[in-house]
Amino acid sequence: MFSGSQPGFEGHNCRMSTSKTQLIGLDLAGLGDVLREIGIPDKQISMRRSQLWNWMYVRGESDFANMLNLSKDLRATLSKHCSVDRPEIVTEQISRDGTRKWLLRFAPDSPGGQSVEVETVYIPESDRGTLCVSSQVGCSLTCTFCHTGTQKMVRNLTSGEILAQVLVARDCLADFPGQVADPATIAPREGKKVSNIVMMGMGEPLLNFENVKQALLIALDDDGLAFSRRRITLSTSGVVPAIYRTGEEIGVGLAISLHAVNDELRDVLVPINRKYPIAQLLKACEVYPGVSNTRRITFEYVMLDGVNDSLADARGLVEMLREIPSKINLIPFNPWPGSEYKCSSRKKIDRFASYLNKHGYVSPVRTPRGQDIMAACGQLKSASEKESKRKSLVEIDSQ
Structure with a gap:
């Protein structure tokens, strides 16, 4: 899985939504930074970002509510702070x-x-x-x-x-x-x-x-x-x-x-x-x-x-x-x-x-x-x- 060399959280990758952090286009390091920022414990970061990666790019899901292997609370938190919306x-x-x-x-x-x-x-x-x-x-x-x-x-x-x-x-x-x-x-x-x-x-x-x-x-x-x-x-x-x-x-x-x-x-x-x-x-x-x-x-x-x-x-x-x-x-x-x-x-x-x-x-x-x-x-x-x-x-x- 691609990890990239530069975190994508600060700055230029989050433009599809001005009120929420857009997850599409973040590398794994940047995705981990976002999850940490919204309160996900460090020990869960690797698993959660892999799940999100799969939902975004393998299954093409654009609604956190449908990501059913994530807990209901996590889906609510992601919906509040983040976006996987399409243009x-x-x-x-x-x-x-x-x-x-x-x-x-x-x-x-x-x-x-x-x-x-x-x-x-x-x-x-x-x-x-x-x-x-x-x-x-x-x-x-x-x-x-x-x-x-x-x-x-x-x-x-x-x-x-x-x-x-x-x-x-x-x-x-x-x-x-x-x-x-x-x-x-x-x-x-x-x-x-x-x-x-x-x-x-x-x-x-x-x-x-x-x-x-x-x-x-x-x-x-x-x-x-x-x-x-x-x-x-x-x-x-x-x-x-x-x-x-x-x-x-x-x-x-x-x-x-x-x-x-x-x-x-x-x-x-x-x-x-x-x-x-x-x-x-x-x-x-x-x-x-x-x-x-x-x-x-x-x-x-x-x-x-x-x-x-x-x-x-x-x-x-x-x-x-x-x-x-x-x-x-x-x-x-x-x-x-x-x-x-x-x-x-x-x-x-x-x-x-x-x-x-x-x-x-x-x-x-x-x-x-x-x-x-x-x-x-x-x-x-x-x-x-x-x-x-x-x-x-x-x-x-x-x-």
């Missing part, structure tokens, strides 16, 4: 292809603060169910092809808020023991409905490293959510120092949001490249722990018409990645209102993919999912941001 589901949208998008509202992070909203997306396939999880409210990186990048950075999500997205999805999909799913739900034929996690939602995960690390270590814990490292992928735009830490301290799969084969273009598409240029990024990938031909780094490459989709770009990509066991995901650009880019033609994408395949790279073309509900790659942007802008325009018009 509010503001909207749930279901695409024609079965993709689901939830807009989740989290409580203010301080008295007098404002609630925040993020989007989480579930992508079902025949052999897996992938949950795309957000790590920040908004984003500070301003990648020019990404809709989320047009939203201002609001704040980091806590480890509890990151994990809560997984719990909400599993609730809605009836993916915990004893739950009964809606027969109309599109999900994998066998196994867990949420079988894979990708940190590819709103925000840059490695600019929220400590909270992402704690959330993923809890998700990996064999006595809890029990995801394997091969079933979790963290995508980064290239925060190089944190890539080294990710390999050493978390060890999940790595995906690089690359999109260009030279610094001049990548400086425009992915501005963090100005701080950590391609050479530094590739060096970090070369030494990422566990990388091999059976566990490759994924390089994400969005296909932009007339920008990065020539055969010269394909040749540059092959040359660039020759020392790194790699898989290249080609992503047809998903349009969004106001974007200056267009998607490459299918002919260009196929030619690009064919060149990569001919040179030994697995390079699938990602099938756009959930476009009709703005849930596809690069399209996420919280409704709170959209509504805030709408209200601002109304106020201007009325003046």
